[in-house]
Amino acid sequence: AADRLAALGHPVDVIVITSPDRLMRAQRARDGLEPGDSWILDQLFAPERPQALVTVLDGHPHTLAFLAAHTGGRGIRTLGVTNFGQSGDLPDLYAAYGIDADHIVRAALDLLDRPA
Numbered sequence: 001a002a003d004r005l006a007a008l009g010h011p012v013d014v015i016v017i018t019s020p021d022r023l024m025r026a027q028r029a030r031d032g033l034e035p036g037d038s039w040i041l042d043q044l045f046a047p048e049r050p051q052a053l054v055t056v057l058d059g060h061p062h063t064l065a066f067l068a069a070h071t072g073g074r075g076i077r078t079l080g081v082t083n084f085g086q087s088g089d090l091p092d093l094y095a096a097y098g099i100d101a102d103h104i105v106r107a108a109l110d111l112l113d114r115p116a
Helices: 002-007 020-030 039-044 061-070 090-097 101-112
Strands: 053-056 076-079
Touching (some): 002 101, 053 061, 053 101, 061 076, 076 101
């Protein structure tokens, strides 16, 4: 998806999150709700350059919705799986759940078409 967007003239940052829990804990620390450090948020989402954000997860899309706080109002699309139990190969399942490259590109272009 990132390569396709770049080819369309929209270079994007791609961040792979291996622990949504650590990001949520950092957000809660920043908000004063629990002890801890929030430096990772500034490193991943530099406050001086807020960006629209598309999250993709092979879990529930609400899992990363809290990251909307780092978009500077530029928007977020959370893609993920909202029903479970299907079987098939990964490309077919990702397409069925809307987390394949086509859906990611479409979500990003929708955000880019919004006024900043």
